[in-house]
Amino acid sequence: MSSIQSTIEATPGITPASAGRSIGNTPWSKRLFPYLLLTPTVGLLAIFTLYPLVQGLWMSFFKRGIVVVERAPATWPKFVGIDNYIRLFNDPEFFNTLAKTVGFVVIAVPAVTAVSLGLALLLKNRFYGVGAVRAVVFFPSMISLLITGVVWKWLFGLNSGLMNYLLSLLDIAPVPWLDNGTMAQIAVVIVWVWASAGFYMMIFIAGLTTISEDLYEAARVDAASNWRIFSRITLPLLKPSISLVVILSSVEAFKVYELVVSLTGGGPGRSTVYLIQTIYETAFTKANQAGVAAAQSAVLFLILLVLTAIQLRISKEKA
């Protein structure tokens, strides 16, 4: 907080000099003020987000030898129309990655939705220490997925990991968590759900508190079963929260990368290489493919755009 304070003290706008000037605050300078306030935010977003987006989409129509264009005309990007996209759709490796990523989303999103809803139902009521339990579950979502990946790589160790030790106590043979393609994909889902569930649990708890307690009271007086209460009251009234969690977690799941970097490194083989890693590799490690990588980014952008559009529609319906 002290750093913010000092930034403010150092801001020239509030020195006595400007205080003196503003006695005759003209309507003109007043009209300008909100624009002045917005300049840093809009400027930074324009330079580092909006312009790059347009530039990236533009680039997807060019063949580009290297990411950074040198001054020599021979290396200038060449316009190729939709060639990069055609190439993409004829590239089995890209399709494979896309399918794997979609597969990850299709499994991880329902899993995290179910788990976080279960946690919310378990922890929605006040009891002594509920805040601490919620905090314990929520905390992993504040940690970088890279660190989470390190922690679980350690737990998943084949002959030295705690997981396989605990399984051995139950007479279960060691599981090659990270040494087998399918198992590694499952491991990524498990860890991703573990790391994200607390965040979505809080959204569900917020949604659950909006459901009137009277409804539950009435149902209990009628001796309705727990399952009936859940399926007839909780689930229908929780629909907005469920859609929000599904959409938000889908967007996050499509971007899965940091976790994989530390947990599996994309392996074994290339079994846990997902979209972001592919885009990065295409752009920065392959020759003459910067335009193709831009086209891959555009495909991902389209997917995320559709998801966000659905989310906006849902939140409008909710309002």
Added chain:
Amino acid sequence: MTTALLSSRAARDWAFRGPLIALVLVLFLLPPLWLLASALKAPNDIFAWPPTLLPSPATLVNFATAFDQSGFGLFFQNSLFVSTISAAISVLISLMAGYALAKFRFRGETFVFMLIMSALMIPLQIILIPIFIVLKELGLLNSLWGVILAPAATPSGVFIMRQYIRSIPDSLLEAARIDGTPEWRILFRIILPLSIPAIAALAAFTFVWRWNDYLWPYLIITDQSKWTVQLALANNVGQWDINWPRLLAMSVLSVIPTLVLFVSLQRYFMNGLLSGATKE
């Protein structure tokens, strides 16, 4: 009769819920505690089979190794620098933009708001190449300032500040204007102190976001002397022969700032979330 029925139901409920809550605690506490326990073991005890749950004797030797052998102190400093400055910039410019959008009527207001919010839909991951080019043109490659400036404007930060400042009564601002208080002074002497809860929440969130950033710095930084904590971790875990004792100690250290912030500002973290702050 009804109450008796309800309380027996509550008792049954607890017999069912108690063990489940215990299980949840184990599932979510075991991984971080196992990390801590392992990091505190002597390097040779780490791979003991069957594993010992508690380090005996507990030792800080792995932490010393992390600092001595890998230059972790420097990476930690770099991360602290990046996260603090970037969070300070984010908070300041979000406060300004949020104030403008909450308390002023001006031409293009809706457009600017939509423009800022549209950036929410553009994650860094899809603009990797063009952003690399922009940073190159600006001479910010391989510079911590590139890591700081590029993600400094956060749409969610602007949104949080706008929502919060809206709740400040206009009468306060009008009174100050009638007294001839200059606009900047109104912002920093009236709006800012009244927005401390939102500012604290935003500062904490942004610090953690920047602390956790990996792809950004990975793209920009090439010199090892400018590595952040996340880059150092990724490099260590990516090695063929992982130095686990050192890596575990580094991981524990990397969690500490987040843990300290979270424990001291837990209310802000978890409430801020409920009032509309989402993952960046």
